[in-house]
Amino acid sequence: MSFVDSIAAGLSLVGNIESFLALFIGVAIGVIGGAIPGMSATMAVALTLPFTFAMQPITGILLLLGVYKGGIFGGSIPAILIKTPGTPASSATILDGYPMAEKGEAGRALGMALWSSCTADVISNLSLILFAGWLASFALSFGPPEFFTLILFSLTIIAGVSGESLLRGALSALLGLLLATIGLDLVYGTNRFTFGDPNMMGGLNFIAVLIGLFAIPEILAMVWHPTAHVGKARSLGKNWVTFAEYRRSFKSIVRGSFIGVFLGSIPGIGAAPSAFLSYSEARRTSKNRDNFGKGEIEGVAASEAGNNGVAGATLIPLLALGVPGDVITAIIIGAFMIHGLQPGPMMFILNVDIIYGLFIGLIVSSVFLFLIGTVAIRGFKYVADIPKRILIPAVLVLCIYGVFAVNNNIFDVGVMFVMGWVGFLMVRYHIPAAPFLIAFILGPLLEDNFRQSMLMSGSDPTILLRGPITWFFWTMTLLTIIAIVRAGVRAVKNTPLFDETPEN
C-alpha cells in the first residue's frame, strides 16, 4: 500500500463526526483533568478508558490520545496560576510562569504556554509520522529472541520512572512482574497463584489494576487528610502574549520541541526531564538569561515546548515496537489490547488504516488543543473551584462503574479496591507505581518471548544472541545497567554513613 493509499485509508476511518467529536471531547477532558491539581493527566486517561469500551477502536483511542494531549497542556494552568503543577511535566513551567503570575501577567504566561505547547505538539506529531513507520518496518524482522531482548531493554526504562530510589523502583517492578504471573501458565496451561478461583484463571484485569493503582490511592489520601491545601486561583491580568514575543521565543520553542521528541522516543525518560532540559538550554543560550527564574516568557515557552514535544514522540515506541514509553502510553496500550489490537510492527501491515487514522487525528488534536486551551485559560477559575470533597466520591463511583464495565464482573471491583490499598501503601512508602504498571504489562510478553525462544532452540540459550539485533539490545541493556549502577554508586558515596553528620 502506497503512502497516499494509507493516508486515504486512515482518512476514511476517521473522516466522520464521531471521531473528531471524540478527539475534541478528549482534549477538553484532558485539559480539565490536567488543570485540577491532584487529578493529573494519568488519572484522567485511566478514568476515561472505561468509556471507550463501547466505541469503535479508532474513536476510543482518539478519545484517549485527546485526553493525553490535553492533560499535558492542562497541567501548566495550575502550575502558572497557583504554583501547583497539574502534572509532573509542568514542574519546569512554574520557574518562570508563577513569577509572571505574581506580576499580574498570568494571562501572558498562559498564552505563551498554549502557543508553544501547540507548536511543540505539531513538531512531535510530524516526527511520529516520520519515524514510527520506519522503525516498524525495521522491527518486522524481529522474532521471539529479538523481542525478548527488546523487552528486557525496555524494562531498564524502569530506572527512568523510579524517582528517588532505584531499588524501590525495582521492588515495584518485581511486584508487577509477580502479579503478572497470576493465571494459567502460557505454555502448559497449569494454574499459577489462582487459588482454585476461576476468576483468577485469566489473570488480574489490567484496568482494575491500573485504576486501583492510580485513582484509589488519591481517594485514600483524601480520606487520610481531608483538608489538604487547595490553592486559590489568581486573576489573569490584562496583558496577553503577542506574536512578537512568540517570534522572539521561537528558537527556544523549536529546540525544546526537538529535545522533547528525542527524549520522548526513548522509553522511560518522560516529559519532566525534557521540560527541564529544554528550559536549561533556553536559559544557557538566551540573551535574557539573567531574567530566567524571575518571570521570563521565553522560559515558559521553552519548558512547555519541552514537555509537549514528548507527547507525540512517546507514541513512536508504542506504535512501532509495542513498548510503552511512560505510564500514560502504558494505559493507552491497554486500550489497544481491549479493542483486540496489538501495537507493534505488524499493526503497520494489518491495521494500517488505524495507524494513519491516528496520525490524522493527532494532527487535528493540535488544532483542538489550541481552541480548547484558549477557552480553558479563561475558565480555569471554575475548574479550580470544584470542591475536592465532592470530586473524590464522584471519582470513586466512576471507578466502580468503569472497572465493572470491563468484564461485567464484580470480582474486578474487588481487585481494584485491593490494588488501591496496595497503591496507597506504595505512596506511603514512596514506592513509585509506574514501574509496577510497566512491568505488569511487559512481564507476560517477556516470559512468553523467552519461552518461545527456548522452545524454538530446544532450550539452547545461544538463540538469544543469534544476530545483530539481539546484540544491539544486549549492548544497550548492558550500557544502561552500567549507567544505572554508576549513578547508584555515586548516590551511595554521597550518602552520609551511619549517623555521620557534616560536622564530624
Add this chain to the structure above:
Amino acid sequence: MTQRQVQMRLGLGALFASLFLAFFAIPTWVSSPSNVGNVILSPLFWPYALAGFTGLTGCGLVFSGLRQSRHGPPVNAPSEQPGAAWLRLVGMALIMGLTMVLLPRLGMVLTSMLVFVSTALLVRTRHLITALVCAVVVPLVLYAFFAHVAGVAIPQGNLLRLP
C-alpha cells in the same frame, strides 16, 4: 518514619516475601506437569526467578538502609490527628467491603449512591446538599451511559429496577 526506616522495612519485607514465595507460595500454588523436560520451560521457573530477584532487591534495600542516618527527617508529613485519620481509613475499608457485599444485592446504582454519601461524609464535606444531589445524579448518569450507550449489564438488585 525516616528514610532509613522506609528502606529497612521495605528491605526486610522483600526478604520475607522472597522466602515466603520460594518455600511456601510457589510450591503450594504453582503447579507444573511432571513431564517438563527442561527446568527453563517449567511454569515454576519464572516465579522462582522473580522470588530470587525480590530477595536480592531486599538485600540491597537493607544495605542502603543501614548506610542511612538514623535521625533523618520524616518522609511523610505528620497527620494532625493520626487517630482520627486511621479511623477514617478503617471507615473507608468498611465502605469498600460493604460495597462488595451490597453490589449483587442492592444493585450498582443504589450501592453507588450509598458509597457516594458515605465517602463524602467520611471526608467531612462542607457541601452536604451538593453531595446528596450528586450522590443521586452521578450514579444515574453513569447508569444511563453504561447501560444504554455502552450496553453493559449493570447489576440492578432487588429494591430498584431501572429501565
